[in-house]
Amino acid sequence: MPGYSQRFGRHARRVAACLTLTASWAIVHISIAHANPVAAQQLPVTVPSIQRWTPDTGTAGFTLGTESRIVADGNSSEVAQRFAADLTRAGKPISTADTGDRPGDIVLRRGETAIPVAESYHIAITDRLTITADSPAGLVHGTQTALQWLRQRIALPGGTVEDWPDYAERGLMLDTGREFFPVDWVKARIRDAAYLRMNMLQLHLSDTQGFRLASTTHPEITSPEHYSAADLREILDYARSYGIEIVPEIDMPSHMNAILAEHPELVLRPARTTAQDAASDNTIAGGVGGKIDLTNPAAYQLISDILHEFVPQFPGRYWHLGCDEYVSDYTRYPQLSDYATKTFGPDAVPGDVIVGFANWAADIVESFGKTPRAWNDGFDHAGVLSPKPELVVQYWSSSAGGLPWFPGGRTPDEYTRAGHPILNAAFTPTYFATGGAAAALNAPPELLWVWDPRVFVNGQRLPESDRSLLRGSLVFVWCDDPTALTPEQIVTPLRARLPIMAQHLWTGTGGISYAEFLTRLANVSWP
Template identity: 45%
Template sequence: MSTRAAMASGVVMMLAAVTMVFGAQGQAGAEQVVPQAIPSLKSWVPGGSSFALGAHARVLYAQDVLRDSATDLAEGLRAVTGNDVVAQSGSVGESGDLVLRTGSVPAAPESPEAYRISVSETLELTGVDVAGTFYATRSALQLLRRGTTLPGGVVTDWPEYRERGLMLDVGREYMPVDMLRAQIRRMGQLKLNVLHLHLSDRFGFRLGSDRHPEVTAQEHYSKQELRDLIAYAAHYQVEIVPEVDFPGHMNGILAAHSELKLRSVNGVVSDAAIDIADPRSYDLMRDILEEFLPLFPGRYWHLGADEFLLDGLRVASFEDYPQIGAYARATYGPQAQPVDALLGLINWGAAIVREHGKRPRIWNDGLHTGEGTIAIDSDIVVDFWSRAGIAQLPLPYFGIARTAVDLIASGHEVRNAAFTPTYFVTGGPTSIGNVPAPIAYELWDPAVFVDGSRLTPQQNAGNLGSGLFVWCDDPTVRTPAQIAVSITMPLRVMAQKTWGPARAGSYLEFAALSDAVAEPVS
């Protein structure tokens, strides 16, 4: 297909297979049993006594902050082995026990998510921080799922990227809380740490609002449901990043505020875009931000800022809205360009986000090379999905949007949200661009962006990571349960890509191992 061909020609290179370093020389012809997990383990050094899970094993936690991780591991081991495994406080195990602790992890780069598993008569799981210890339990559970005996040695593991995520478009298709919880559990098993919720779009504003109940969709999440979900996610080391998209994709909000819809000079009314030249628009957007920013304790708030002038398949330009140009000149000076109104809105929203102790994020397509007289604030994280720009048809492989290299050089951190292959569209015409998991696995890694450009290692330090972005353009095509099944292998591939190494054996080997050790689909 043409979209897949474009992706293949843009990405250009296949990554070489990653070889694990085993660190010890065995006798000639001797074979070492290498522990395997998904995502794959960075380092395995064999040696010493083997481990056999005791029939009445204990999972000991040396610090109280690890109690939940120990309890969860004990439950998982009981489920997959049938052994009588219990969790309890303690730091010295006996043969067949597992011990959880935090501490230093030699031979790993500096990361709070790094961990070590020392395999001997006991299984010692040590993380730099709580997150690292939790990930050690996920690997241990996978290893023991294949058999309750492990060869002696030491696993050292750490992530390549800081952000490894899943985005769900619940604005177009409401997904029940139970389904979200199931995905969080799956994310924990795969060492994915960011759940990005796109909470407002064409078919609904999914937050239960007290200030503006008129904008809340019939199917929505109450504040208590969200508090509970946030706490549940934290148990699995998953941070929730909320997104309420401004100033486009606001159909669910503007259905109750038609007076604020963007109107062209010819009288064409947008159902998706708010009029950023109208002061009342800022009052409504501020109300929404101020109400919901305190609800989410995480580090980020996503402001959207994408496809402002794209309404369905109708593409407009700033020339169609002279009031926006007039507003930009009145606000930012006589030399201002119409796009400055959008850039100023981004900075305006970012300031409100910072007032609540969070860092702002946006999509990249509204940032055009050489356009505008003001710059957006450099602390804004940019999710980079397209080179097309907001005033072009959505062909994301080329166009006028600033490059990832340019944004990083300007001080921004970016996340690689390349339309191909990180997007999974559940239905509608754009779903033709879905890249099969084997192709993504063989041909792509998070340093390669949508236009085929690859960041240098120095530039890639400004790349937070990537993940799977699930868009529900046509919410009638798949139910939430069907979506959950459909993203099983794409999500596993993205977990491997972002934790690293980017490729561990052939895809067939990876898929077989995934089915043997990875998370349940439900």
């Protein structure tokens, strides 16, 4: 899967050298095409930077006092409660009220902001601190900006802030399919993302080591370490209260080891084996592979059962199907070629099987009102079929089965020309592997800083005409070796990267040096 297959191990030393060259290329050639973030010297710094600050020297400004309250109507009461808890945790205890604001209060309002961008917000700093947004997410972002200010000082100058993100999707992916992350740890990462005005958490819920949801239709596939129905509700409710959308991923039709361990009759078997098979992630203890046999009707029934059970349990707009790293050498699986021509016509090729699967599964997802997402590499070998244009493509590799930054697969603009929304999931530098051979290839934060979200892993920059289809990016945490780092040990490298991604996707890095950014981050600190 995009979490770096074990087949990369044999290339690690050679690729490390390639990565060094790639980093040098990026530093020299990638231009950051954002305007400088608004200089807000009279305000405490924020991460990410705000878009627009207009000081008002005729206004005395706002001071948080012991009698200050957060005043919000019923539509904003949950955001107010979270904000009050955040300030109290920061050593500034504050109460909430639903009417009657007065000087010294923080006022939360739902209403028009005159900024035609989703998640925008407006802050008026007078004798009150008034945060206005036309969406719950925008209101949360406004409170987190205010939280960063008030953690630094309680007196703010008069003026107005207008703020909005440059990209629609900004956040984090956690590979809890390989390494199980406890509920409280996941909630803490939601809190980190919200503090940086991010809005998305992708949960990779199944992989070689585990299936992390409690299934009632197929209880045999649930791993000992999993999220109960109550755990899931707790995570989803917490994320919603902070404006974070959960994107669930049950990776199919590959990386299904934990599921297929109980259904070995559905494993895709090669007609010939290679020496690599024993070391690849297509084999786990007991010799059960991780790729489901898409020529077997029972495979579709099992997957349909899983999708019908779990898709409705998540309230967000998206469902991630996986669709990565199924087969690269189709000569080893002649049954897929036979199935393709019988099912999709005489001109079909084996690679059409994965596209046919994706479209079939997407129909199920869409029947629940969700939009499907998938990794890009599964579609590189297609012939007569194309993935549904509404499917969001998370583009991580350009190689059609080789090392991610090598050519050979479909390019990003091939997807956008077909109408696909696309998320830049470039292996370098958005990925962080906690262990295994791929850990040697982790891009340092400095490389992430000079990256441009419009530049994909193959070096291509989307044409400006396709810019509206570029959703944004995430920091991807992959746990190839789930024993390499504990959840707490993952926090430090994650917190080194998440603020950089937030800065890129909200206002861009502009003229800020990396050293200056680190100073700002130190001033903001973590909640």
